[in-house]
Amino acid sequence: xxxxxxxxxxxxxxxxxxxxxxxxxxxxxxxxxxxxxxxxxxxxxxxxxxxxxxxxxxxxxxxxxxxxxxxxxxxxxxxxxxxxxxxxxxxxxxxxxxxxxxxxxxxxxxxxxxxxxxxxxxxxxxxxxxxxxxx
Numbered sequence: 001x002x003x004x005x006x007x008x009x010x011x012x013x014x015x016x017x018x019x020x021x022x023x024x025x026x027x028x029x030x031x032x033x034x035x036x037x038x039x040x041x042x043x044x045x046x047x048x049x050x051x052x053x054x055x056x057x058x059x060x061x062x063x064x065x066x067x068x069x070x071x072x073x074x075x076x077x078x079x080x081x082x083x084x085x086x087x088x089x090x091x092x093x094x095x096x097x098x099x100x101x102x103x104x105x106x107x108x109x110x111x112x113x114x115x116x117x118x119x120x121x122x123x124x125x126x127x128x129x130x131x132x133x134x135x
Contacts, residue, residue, distance in 0.1 A: 016086055023078050027071045034071070037064035 037060045042053045049057070 020078055020082065023074065027074050027078075030067055031071050034064040034067040037061070037067070 040057060040060045042049055042057060044050075044053065
């Protein structure tokens with residue numbers, strides 16, 4: 001039977017746009033969290049932080065940097081997916097598949113016209129034979 005190819009962006013163009021928007025929103029939330037971790041400060045009593053507090057604060061900063069790197073890469077991937085995959089596929093769908101569907105319609109219409117002419121011709125030629133036999 002007929003199966004359709006479900007590509008990102010096919011069918012409902014707002015679907016891929018909403019996925020991109022969702023990814024972007026998620027990424028900016030993670031980056032805000034990363035900034036919070038980066039600027040984390042212990043409230044301490046006394047003159048200095050304990051070794052554990054220093055280690056925890058440094059770990060938060062390292063984790064924040066890692067999160068930032070991951071989110072920067074994610075956003076580059078989203079951008080590349082849009083530029084290198086989604087937009088070309090959407091253009092292909094519009095230009096090539098749309099064009100091919102139009103050609104198919106024209107072919108089917110021409111085919112119908114041809115077969116009706118053929119049918120009429122065969123019907124007429126069979127009447128001719130009948131009238132020749134009657135003579």
